[in-house]
Amino acid sequence: MAVQKAIDLTGTGSTVEEAVAEALDRAALTLDGIERFDVVAVSGSVTAGRIEFSAHVRVWFVLMERVHG
Numbered sequence: 001m002a003v004q005k006a007i008d009l010t011g012t013g014s015t016v017e018e019a020v021a022e023a024l025d026r027a028a029l030t031l032d033g034i035e036r037f038d039v040v041a042v043s044g045s046v047t048a049g050r051i052e053f054s055a056h057v058r059v060w061f062v063l064m065e066r067v068h069g
Contacts, residue, residue, distance in 0.1 A: 003063045004035065011055050016042055019055035033062035 011023030020039060028034060041056040 004060050005063055006058050006060045007031075008040065009057050009059060011057060012052055013055075014052065016053050016055060019053045020057055023055060023057040024059065027059045027061075031059070031061045032064065034059060035062060036060045 007027070009023040009027060011019045011021070011026065013019035013022050019042070020037075024034070024037060037060065038058040039055055040058050042053060043056075044051055044053045046052075
């Protein structure tokens with residue numbers, strides 16, 4: 001039986017897809033067992049005419065079982 005944990009991350013990009021991918025790519029650098037994600041919120045900002053999206057992403061992963069001896 002598996003136990004899952006979730007962490008919330010925010011990625012940014014020039015598209016919503018890039019913002020979500022940034023959050024997931026960063027999570028994958030340090031987490032094993034990523035199984036799914038939820039896009040919690042999407043927002044954006046405009047700076048000097050440039051649009052940037054922020055995606056609040058909840059990443060779910062399985063906690064690894066380790067036997068402590």
